[in-house]
């Protein structure tokens with residue numbers, strides 16, 4: 001569902017934050033500090049993060065929200081994907097861009113950028129998942145890259161980042177259509193390898209999927225705080241340290257919430273063979289004869 005003025009405002013804020021990304025993502029900059037700054041900027045501009053900011057470097061494709069105390073920095077010669085979401089009253093603009101420090105990966109960056117542009121340009125009521133996937137895959141190939149096969153774009157709804165429809169980034173024959181009034185995020189991931197990602201490392205992102213009573217005190221505190229504030233929108237492990245000082249209590253609480261399936265973890269996603277990945281993403285409204293860009297890195 002499209003949220004009108006609030007939605008467009010979320011998009012404008014996302015675009016403003018995107019403009020400043022390159023001032024923050026520099027070789028040697030701390031990933032945790034970049035994410036803290038981006039999330040703070042979203043709040044300062046009058047919105048809320050729709051999910052924790054992720055800075056995924058090199059073979060990491062997505063869901064790299066630094067853990068509390070994470071010391072990782074942007075490495076030399078790396079390619080960094082910055083993915084964040086902005087929401088106002090649950091109306092979400094999901095967007096991502098790539099900052100590339102490796103001259104040998106220019107084609108990879110171009111592949112995700114131009115395939116996004118080509119896909120967006122054919123969006124209108126009735127366009128199929130097949131037409132979108134085939135377009136994206138063709139542009140990837142023209143740029144000597146492979147799409148990431150198991151990462152997709154998605155439809156969105158109020159307070160809901162994934163509303164059921166997946167927009168495949170590869171050749172397919174799915175005849176499901178985008179229809180007028182849908183809000184979708186198209187996110188293209190290009191890879192120098194075979195293009196498959198898998199879970200790797202400790203999750204820095206969680207969402208509440210089933211808010212039920214638990215005994216553990218810290219778990220109750222986390223649940224009541226984030227469910228009140230964000231409903232099911234994801235939160236970062238890093239954010240928990242603002243409401244609970246003991247790391248030990250936090251880890252116990254996460255374990256308990258996980259074992260009762262109250263929360264769902266989103267671990268970092270990295271390319272299976274260690275190949276490099278680039279990403280671009282924007283959010284748009286599907287219209288009768290075209291599209292309306294809400295926000296994001298749309299060239």
Ligand code: CO
Nearest residue numbers: 094185187281
């Ligand atoms: Co997305």
